[in-house]
Amino acid sequence: MTDTTTLLARRNRALGAGAPLFYEHPLHIVRGEGCYVYDADGRRYIDMYNNVPCVGHANPVVVEAMTRQQATLNVHSRYLHEAVVEFCERLAALHGPQIESVILSCSGTEANEVALRMARFATGRRGILCTDATYHGNSELVSSLSRLGQSRSSNPSVRAFPFPEKFRPIAPGLGEDALCDAYLEKLNDAIAELQASGEGVAAMIVCSILANEGLPDIPAGFMPRAAAMVREAGGLVIADEVQAGYTRTGHWWGYEVTGFTPDIVVTGKPMGNGLPLAATAASRALVETFRARTRYFNTFASSPLQAAVGMAVLDEIEQRDLRSNVATVGAALKAALTQRKGTSDTIGDVRGHGLFIGVEMVKPANNAPDSELATRVINRLKDRGFLTSNAGAFANVVKIRPPLPFSQADAAAFLLAWDATIAELVSDRRGA
Numbered sequence: 470m471t472d473t474t475t476l477l478a479r480r481n482r483a484l485g486a487g488a489p490l491f492y493e494h495p496l497h498i499v500r501g502e503g504c505y506v507y508d509a510d511g512r513r514y515i516d517m518y519n520n521v522p523c524v525g526h527a528n529p530v531v532v533e534a535m536t537r538q539q540a541t542l543n544v545h546s547r548y549l550h551e552a553v554v555e556f557c558e559r560l561a562a563l564h565g566p567q568i569e570s571v572i573l574s575c576s577g578t579e580a581n582e583v584a585l586r587m588a589r590f591a592t593g594r595r596g597i598l599c600t601d602a603t604y605h606g607n608s609e610l611v612s613s614l615s616r617l618g619q620s621r622s623s624n625p626s627v628r629a630f631p632f633p634e635k636f637r638p639i640a641p642g643l644g645e646d647a648l649c650d651a652y653l654e655k656l657n658d659a660i661a662e663l664q665a666s667g668e669g670v671a672a673m674i675v676c677s678i679l680a681n682e683g684l685p686d687i688p689a690g691f692m693p694r695a696a697a698m699v700r701e702a703g704g705l706v707i708a709d710e711v712q713a714g715y716t717r718t719g720h721w722w723g724y725e726v727t728g729f730t731p732d733i734v735v736t737g738k739p740m741g742n743g744l745p746l747a748a749t750a751a752s753r754a755l756v757e758t759f760r761a762r763t764r765y766f767n768t769f770a771s772s773p774l775q776a777a778v779g780m781a782v783l784d785e786i787e788q789r790d791l792r793s794n795v796a797t798v799g800a801a802l803k804a805a806l807t808q809r810k811g812t813s814d815t816i817g818d819v820r821g822h823g824l825f826i827g828v829e830m831v832k833p834a835n836n837a838p839d840s841e842l843a844t845r846v847i848n849r850l851k852d853r854g855f856l857t858s859n860a861g862a863f864a865n866v867v868k869i870r871p872p873l874p875f876s877q878a879d880a881a882a883f884l885l886a887w888d889a890t891i892a893e894l895v896s897d898r899r900g901a
């Protein structure tokens with residue numbers, strides 16, 4: 470077996486140095502099963518990060534469907550195939566009646582690109598609204614929305630508004646309603662700028678639970694009121710469910726949690742349990758407007774293989790009732806971590822929904838974001854056999870987002886590791 474140092478040097482040459490890697494001492498994993506992955510020395514880690522293998526690593530039902538279909542037929546989409554139609558029908562039916570038709574693709578980026586172009590074609594306008602700490606993908610158009618902060622996008626038709634949150638609110642001392650109004654005012658400013666510049670409003674795109682922003686608690690009413698304002702300005706509302714969807718929150722869709730109705734829904738990561746599979750879903754009229762303007766074709770998308778695997782993932786979620794597991798285990802884990810907030814001055818906040826929890830690490834003196842501490846927590850948890858990472862506008866949120874079958878026993882083991890990690894870091898701080 471190649472040792473880690475040699476493999477890292479080879480990787481830097483083969484992939485180019487700078488290809489992202491997690492952890493101070495990178496993890497060399499060779500196998501996965503359910504919620505566990507195993508490193509090259511056979512050590513087991515509990516996976517508390519990966520949402521792509523949503524129904525578990527090496528899920529046998531998915532593997533069987535994948536193998537069977539690949540051994541039967543796998544070809545591009547310009548033929549009739551019943552399973553492809555059935556999968557798109559099944560996917561659309563998981564939303565409200567406004568969602569009727571689906572365009573399949575191979576990544577969240579592609580699906581978001583389709584959604585943005587669809588909104589532009591349908592409205593005849595170009596302006597795109599997004600939050601100031603978002604990430605929706607890596608193409609030229611979609612990456613022009615990434616983590617803009619106070620700066621302007623390189624793309625003149627993009628305007629960012631501050632993401633709504635209660636922990637570090639945009640103005641101090643406001644009640645929840647007034648805070649919601651303050652954020653909506655910022656959205657209104659962004660809409661007005663797009664209108665004044667002649668771009669107009671084609672769409673607002675938001676992750677339904679603001680995952681990359683750090684899973685903030687959003688002032689009540691913000692999302693539905695924001696959606697109404699965007700529609701009033703003639704734009705469409707795109708829910709990016711790449712992270713939030715597929716029962717991650719204990720509900721099928723993140724927009725059910727934050728209370729709005731999208732015109733276009735984008736899904737990706739968990740759909741294929743690792744097989745590249747993504748979708749842009751909307752009304753038939755919107756989808757057909759896009760199709761008429763583009764003759765969109767995507768070689769590996771809408772294939773019998775995508776359909777077979779996509780159906781197997783839906784079967785697993787439904788037949789094992791993973792949504793209930795997410796709701797139960799997630800609520801207990803969040804409650805346990807929230808309890809710890811009361812006893813640790815380095816935990817500023819615990820947030821999230823279902824099996825998607827963020828723990829915000831702060832400096833005790835002033836509650837300022839402490840990304841270094843979050844990084845230390847993540848690395849020490851990894852040394853104890855638990856995989857997490859960091860997220861959020863300040864990269865100081867420990868991100869917990871395990872595969873959906875994550876169990877109470879796994880959660881209990883994690884809490885022991887969490888307590889030991891925090892105690893160790895507190896003792897390091899005292900000794901420093």
Ligand SMILES: Cc1ncc(COP(=O)(O)O)c(C=O)c1O
Nearest residue numbers: 576577578604605606676711712
């Ligand atoms: C909310 C969100 N949307 C879209 C994407 C892009 O998906 P992909 O990496 O499959 O292109 C990501 C990726 O992290 C994401 O977090």
